[in-house]
Amino acid sequence: MISFVRDILKCSKPIRIAACVTAFLWLVSLVLLLMTVHSFRVKYHYEKACRFYHQGNIAGTITEIDKALAIDADFAEAHNLAGKLALEGGNYDKAAEHFARMGKVAEDSQEAANGTGVTEILRKYKPGSFINRDGLDMMKSAAERSVQGRPLGDLFVNLGSAELHEGRALKARDYYAKALDTRNVSMEGLVHLYNGSGVVLTRLARFEQGEARRQLLDAAAAEFEKAALIAPASRDVKANRVLLDLVNAVGKPPGVRQALINTARELDKSWSGSPSRMFRFALYGAIGMNACAERKYEDAVKAFEIAGKESAPPNLVYNTAVARLHLAEKLKNEQAFQSASDAVKQALELGENALMATERLGLVFTLAVLEHTTGYGEQAKEDFAKAEMFIGKPGIPKEAAAIVYRALAIVNYEDNRIADSLKLIDKALDADPTMTDLKKISEHLKTPPAVSRPEWLSLGLEKPEDFLPPGMWPMVAEVYGRATVEPLKKDQINVTIQGRPAEFEFAQNSRIIILPMAPLTDGLHTVEVTAIDSLKNTARNSTEFRIDTTPPTASISPASRSKIKAGPMTFTVELHDEVVGVDHSTISILVNYEPDGQERESYTAVNKGKYSYEMDLEEDKVYGGNPIASDKFGFQLKYDLVPGKVKFIIKAADVNGNKMPDFAAEYTIEPGEEKK
Amino acid sequence: MDFSALLNRLRDGVRPAILIGLMCLVVYAGQSFSCTKVGDGFNRMQPAFKPGQVVFIDKRPARAKELHPGDVICYDATVGGTRSRRVGRIIAMPGEVFEVDEGQVIVDGEKRTLRAAASVERFKYPRIMVPANHVLVIFDKPASYRSNLNELLVPFSEIRGRIPSWLAARGEQS
Numbered sequence: 001m002i003s004f005v006r007d008i009l010k011c012s013k014p015i016r017i018a019a020c021v022t023a024f025l026w027l028v029s030l031v032l033l034l035m036t037v038h039s040f041r042v043k044y045h046y047e048k049a050c051r052f053y054h055q056g057n058i059a060g061t062i063t064e065i066d067k068a069l070a071i072d073a074d075f076a077e078a079h080n081l082a083g084k085l086a087l088e089g090g091n092y093d094k095a096a097e098h099f100a101r102m103g104k105v106a107e108d109s110q111e112a113a114n115g116t117g118v119t120e121i122l123r124k125y126k127p128g129s130f131i132n133r134d135g136l137d138m139m140k141s142a143a144e145r146s147v148q149g150r151p152l153g154d155l156f157v158n159l160g161s162a163e164l165h166e167g168r169a170l171k172a173r174d175y176y177a178k179a180l181d182t183r184n185v186s187m188e189g190l191v192h193l194y195n196g197s198g199v200v201l202t203r204l205a206r207f208e209q210g211e212a213r214r215q216l217l218d219a220a221a222a223e224f225e226k227a228a229l230i231a232p233a234s235r236d237v238k239a240n241r242v243l244l245d246l247v248n249a250v251g252k253p254p255g256v257r258q259a260l261i262n263t264a265r266e267l268d269k270s271w272s273g274s275p276s277r278m279f280r281f282a283l284y285g286a287i288g289m290n291a292c293a294e295r296k297y298e299d300a301v302k303a304f305e306i307a308g309k310e311s312a313p314p315n316l317v318y319n320t321a322v323a324r325l326h327l328a329e330k331l332k333n334e335q336a337f338q339s340a341s342d343a344v345k346q347a348l349e350l351g352e353n354a355l356m357a358t359e360r361l362g363l364v365f366t367l368a369v370l371e372h373t374t375g376y377g378e379q380a381k382e383d384f385a386k387a388e389m390f391i392g393k394p395g396i397p398k399e400a401a402a403i404v405y406r407a408l409a410i411v412n413y414e415d416n417r418i419a420d421s422l423k424l425i426d427k428a429l430d431a432d433p434t435m436t437d438l439k440k441i442s443e444h445l446k447t448p449p450a451v452s453r454p455e456w457l458s459l460g461l462e463k464p465e466d467f468l469p470p471g472m473w474p475m476v477a478e479v480y481g482r483a484t485v486e487p488l489k490k491d492q493i494n495v496t497i498q499g500r501p502a503e504f505e506f507a508q509n510s511r512i513i514i515l516p517m518a519p520l521t522d523g524l525h526t527v528e529v530t531a532i533d534s535l536k537n538t539a540r541n542s543t544e545f546r547i548d549t550t551p552p553t554a555s556i557s558p559a560s561r562s563k564i565k566a567g568p569m570t571f572t573v574e575l576h577d578e579v580v581g582v583d584h585s586t587i588s589i590l591v592n593y594e595p596d597g598q599e600r601e602s603y604t605a606v607n608k609g610k611y612s613y614e615m616d617l618e619e620d621k622v623y624g625g626n627p628i629a630s631d632k633f634g635f636q637l638k639y640d641l642v643p644g645k646v647k648f649i650i651k652a653a654d655v656n657g658n659k660m661p662d663f664a665a666e667y668t669i670e671p672g673e674e675k676k
Numbered sequence: 677m678d679f680s681a682l683l684n685r686l687r688d689g690v691r692p693a694i695l696i697g698l699m700c701l702v703v704y705a706g707q708s709f710s711c712t713k714v715g716d717g718f719n720r721m722q723p724a725f726k727p728g729q730v731v732f733i734d735k736r737p738a739r740a741k742e743l744h745p746g747d748v749i750c751y752d753a754t755v756g757g758t759r760s761r762r763v764g765r766i767i768a769m770p771g772e773v774f775e776v777d778e779g780q781v782i783v784d785g786e787k788r789t790l791r792a793a794a795s796v797e798r799f800k801y802p803r804i805m806v807p808a809n810h811v812l813v814i815f816d817k818p819a820s821y822r823s824n825l826n827e828l829l830v831p832f833s834e835i836r837g838r839i840p841s842w843l844a845a846r847g848e849q850s
Contacts, residue, residue, distance in 0.1 A: 004685065011682060050833035055754045153808070180805060183771030187807040187829065194804075226802050229825040 042072045049081060061085060076106040083115045092123035110152035113142030118158050136162055143178075151178075153185030157193045164196050169203045172196060191231040195240055198223035199282075202244050220244050239267055239283070246286045261287060281307045288319060295505070297327035402432030409438075494530045502527070520547045551658040552577035554650050560665035565672040569641045571665075577654040641669045708736050712750055712836060715760030720815035724748075725763045733837030741832060743811060745769060745788065748839040751813075751830045763839065764813030764830070768806045776801040781814075801825075811835075 008019045049064035062085060068078040083098035096119045103112035120135030136159070143155045160175030176197050179185055185193060201220035205213045221244060227237040242264045249257040264283050288303035304320040385408075405428035412421040425442045428435060495502045495514050504512045514527060528542040557572045558564060575582045650663040710733050719727045733750045737743055747766045752759055768774040768783045775782045776799060782788065799822040806812045810829045 007682060007685065011679075015679075015682070047833055050831070051752070054831055054834060055759070183805065184808045185805065187810060187831070190805060190807045222802055226804050229801070229804065230807075230829065231826060232824045 038071065042068050042075050042078070045071070046075065046078050046081070049078070053081060053085075058085065074101075074105045076102045076109065076112075079105070080111050080115065083119070087115070087119055087122065092119050095119045096123070110142055110146050110155055113138055114152060114155045114158060117142065117155075121158075121162055150184060151182040153179040153182035153193075154189035155179075156182065157185060157189040157196070161192055161196050164199060169200045173200045176200070187230065191227050191234055191237070194223045194227035194230070195234070195237050198227065198244065199240055202240070202247050205247060217244065217248055235267070239264070242267060243282055243286050246283075246290060249290065257290065283307075285319070288323065292319070292323055292326070295326070297323050297330055301327055402428045402435055405431060406435065406438060409441075492532055496528050498525050522547050522550050548577075548654065549658060550578070550654075551660040552582045552652050552654050554652065554660060554663040556648065556650075556663075556665045558667070560667070563668050563670055564641070566641050566643050566669050567672075571648070573648075573650060575650075575652050575660075577658075581654060583653050583657075643669050643671045645669065709734055710837060712761055714750070714763055718760060718762050720817045721763045722817050724816055731763065731839055733839055735837040737838045738832070738835040743769070743835070743838060745783070748841075749811070749813065749830070749835050750837055750839055751835045753827070753830070753834065755827070761836070764815055764828075766811045767814045768812040770806050770808050770810055772812075773803050773805050774801065774812055775803040809833075 008016060011019075045064045045068035049061045049068060052058075052060035052064060061081070065078050065082045065085070068075055069082070072078075079098040079102035083095045083102065086092070086095035086098060096116060099112050099115035099119060103109055103116065106112060117135045117139030120138065123135075139155055139159050139162075143151065143159060146152060146155060156175045156179035160172040160179065163169075163175060164172035176193050179189070179193055198220040201216050201223060205216035205220065221241075224237055224241045224244065227234065228241070231237060242260065245260050246257070246264065249260050264287075268280050268283060284303045284307035288300045288307065291297070291300035291303060300323040301320065304323055308320060405424045409421045409424035409428060412418075412424060422442060425438050429438055429442070490506070493504070493512065495504050495512070497514070497520065502514050504514045506512055512529075514529075524544055524546050526542055526544050528540065530538065530540045532538045553576050555574045555576075557574075645666065645668055647664065647666045650665075651660070652663075653659040711730050712733055714721070714725050714727060714729050714731060716728045725731060731750060737747070738749065743749065743766055745766050745768065748763060749766060750761060750763050753762050767781060767788060772784050780787050801822075804825060807829065809832050811832070812825070812828050813830055814828065
């Protein structure tokens with residue numbers, strides 16, 4: 001080799017130059033080859049790690065990632081995968097380290113921002129605390145920046161999940177929609193997305209009734225199905241499906257509900273770690289909501305408390321506070337005043353906690369309204385004042401300010417501070433001039449003496465079913481009230497049934513549910529609702545309904561146990577029900593006629609009206625006849641009898657389903673032509 | 677030393693250079709193409725590919741992520757903890773929305789016709805987006821059950837290569 005170099009050096013200049021160029025090219029090629037081998041080794045280990053990761057081989061993944069990073073400590077993708085692994089293992093510090101390194105290597109990396117954001121959120125998320133806003137902000141700014149390039153869908157998915165976890169379902173829905181628009185969502189992200197969308201729809205369904213509720217729940221089930229198709233083994237998806245069934249179970253038989261709760265608890269037991277905490281939180285939240293819907297407030301409070309051990313976002317705190325208030329109301333009615341007072345204090349404390357934690361106007365205001373409507377006037381005033389402090393802050397819409405001023409105006413009016421009230425009304429109108437009712441109130445307050453304006457208060461009364469079947473107690477009728485001045489308080493509404501006071505509870509949208517204080521007797525009843533608002537406007541509405549728990553009665557002619565003679569004979573059966581009438585489709589007659597010797601169902605009436613019937617015992621045929629001349633329903637059975645015995649068993653029920661005890665009539669048929 | 681002698685010396689060096697070149701070519705071919713055996717128990721691509729059949733694969737398109745709907749790919753799948761090599765036809769790419777409704781395979785709102793769609797069109801699949809770094813594959817043989825999508829979604833990291841169209845076309849016309 002040395003002699004070869006010497007030979008080259010002895011050559012002419014062009015040859016020497018050519019040789020130098022060749023040598024240089026060989027050197028460059030060698031360097032490139034080495035670099036390729038280096039890069040190839042890193043990629044080889046990284047790809048192997050990715051394969052192990054997809055196979056679920058975590059130990060193998062870690063080994064390969066370590067090898068890749070040992071060769072190239074700045075390999076961004078490897079840091080991303082290592083960060084994800086650390087995150088899954090709950091090692092947030094390590095995850096943060098990897099994502100930070102990745103962020104340095106790959107500037108403006110969405111993956112790095114996403115990973116760091118999620119790490120920060122999860123790291124600072126502990127039972128009883130709230131999502132870390134720094135993490136959220138980090139992801140939000142990365143998401144905003146990403147719009148110019150190719151956005152990473154997972155950023156939006158994780159933002160949506162964080163919002164969902166904070167109870168802001170609609171915001172979560174928006175983020176999920178944005179994530180889908182990016183068309184760049186990872187497999188895990190997609191499972192979270194469909195799963196989260198299902199949860200959003202399930203939550204929204206809680207605020208709907210009837211067809212709208214059913215559609216939302218169906219849509220939620222479809223979203224869970226999508227998530228399950230991608231990740232059939234995902235416990236998150238299974239868990240949310242169980243929660244969906246629980247939401248669906250409101251109003252279903254207790255056995256069905258209990259079975260679902262048991263399934264959910266089994267799932268909960270077999271699960272541990274961070275995701276299980278979230279599931280337990282959601283599960284007991286759902287159980288609590290179920291219990292609230294059934295007015296089992298003790299159970300609701302217990303369930304909410306268990307959920308609260310895992311997490312305490314504002315909506316849970318608020319729900320617990322409301323459940324405690326209902327419980328207090330119930331205890332008050334049971335004259336357990338001390339317990340009721342404790343429950344209210346706890347409820348208020350919870351409301352205060354929610355306020356501290358969120359600093360959101362909406363909650364402050366809700367808390368104030370809660371206190372206002374439950375008679376905690378002073379506390380309500382303080383909280384309305386707190387709510388006022390939010391006005392003018394960024395993100396608070398003018399309409400919200402108008403609502404707060406309006407509420408303050410009412411509070412001041414109730415304290416007879418009319419001048420202050422008028423000022424506040426003016427402020428409210430400045431903020432939202434569309435509040436035309438406030439203009440009326442303002443005019444009303446400025447025009448002494450105050451004139452009652454009945455049209456400001458209206459009450460609607462939904463007529464219940466004409467006839468309520470037995471067992472439907474407590475009787476539930478719904479009254480919807482629309483008070484244009486302010487929400488009506490309990491002491492401003494009076495409900496009577498047949499002139500006697502009835503209990504009622506507030507439901508959503510100003511509706512109240514009437515509960516009779518004692519079971520009502522059969523017959524016609526009148527329910528009357530009156531209300532008076534703070535401006536002394538009154539409204540009244542009433543409706544009638546019938547209660548029937550009495551089954552029909554039956555009689556037969558000739559009387560049972562009579563001795564009758566063989567030959568042509570007509571039996572007349574009369575069925576009578578005073579309130580709702582006999583349900584003809586339920587009538588059946590069993591006949592035991594000894595010559596025939598067989599018991600059989602011979603006749604089932606299906607015709608409506610008052611008819612007489614003829615029945616041929618031999619052929620089991622019934623012939624329609626003429627109405628019997630009375631206000632009773634009945635029929636006639638005509639046939640030619642031979643000596644022996646005949647027995648009729650008549651079954652019937654009224655339209656409300658009240659079944660009559662079996663009515664039996666027996667006869668001995670004696671020889672002879674005379675008939676009784 | 678005269679020029680002809682140097683030329684002779686250089687000519688002697690050509691032989692190892694050619695040898696190195698050939699070696700590089702072999703390495704390149706080894707990196708770009710391969711032959712692999714389809715998993716013994718995998719018969720969902722019959723009659724185009726039989727279980728245990730050895731197929732020729734081109735690794736380059738998969739590496740460069742230059743795959744397209746209709747391409748037949750060879751990939752590794754883990755089913756029940758066991759790894760096996762499979763073959764499938766790509767029907768949707770990352771970010772595309774896949775749906776099967778009333779026997780029609782619809783991708784991004786448009787009907788996508790493939791003979792192999794028989795494996796899924798008997799079942800209803802809701803609108804699902806294909807995740808990033810994944811492709812959605814289907815098979816030639818009609819399935820008797822609705823597959824979970826995690827069986828049909830193949831990550832790029834698991835794709836071993838593309839089977840050339842002249843080999844894969846058989847299944848298209850089956």
